[in-house]
Amino acid sequence: MTVAVCAILALVVLQRLIELVYAARNTRALLARGAVEVGRSHYPFIVALHAAWLAAIVIMLPAHASIDWLALALFILLQLARVWVIVTLGPYWTTRIITLDGVPLVRKGPYRFVRHPNYLVVAGEIAVLPLVFGELSVCLIFTALNAAMLAWRIREENAALTTRRIEVG
Numbered sequence: 001m002t003v004a005v006c007a008i009l010a011l012v013v014l015q016r017l018i019e020l021v022y023a024a025r026n027t028r029a030l031l032a033r034g035a036v037e038v039g040r041s042h043y044p045f046i047v048a049l050h051a052a053w054l055a056a057i058v059i060m061l062p063a064h065a066s067i068d069w070l071a072l073a074l075f076i077l078l079q080l081a082r083v084w085v086i087v088t089l090g091p092y093w094t095t096r097i098i099t100l101d102g103v104p105l106v107r108k109g110p111y112r113f114v115r116h117p118n119y120l121v122v123a124g125e126i127a128v129l130p131l132v133f134g135e136l137s138v139c140l141i142f143t144a145l146n147a148a149m150l151a152w153r154i155r156e157e158n159a160a161l162t163t164r165r166i167e168v169g
Helices: 003-032 041-060 067-094 118-133 136-164
Strands: 036-038 097-099
Touching: 003 036, 003 041, 003 067, 003 097, 036 136, 041 118, 041 136, 067 118, 097 136, 118 136
Parallel strands: none
Antiparallel strands: 036 097
């Protein structure tokens, strides 16, 4: 594994760990305000899927993996979109489905254009990061698994948000 490959993977893992800390803080604050978690039963599967995805990238890494710079550029753009989503939601961004009655849905930032931009970003990341290292099989397998997981999650999230359809700019 080259230094560049190790650095990319280490940065992705570090980013995810920082996000988990931020999400946990936001979750605690929202629950303290009376929010409720929906879809708790599927959350461990999401965590396992993402951990397995990163592990598969490392395990399946070719001995002399090279970097596809175009795929890496796309992955970096996805990270910028990810930051946009997180900044837009601010204290409401979590890795869980947490809903707080009486709070309007966010309709600014990427939410002006797409109902679930975070899930689009995640789907892109799961597909693109393995391609950075030429791992088409990891891309295809985890894209399919993630699509199934997101179908379940989005159904639960949409049901939870139906009571909060009041929209603000």
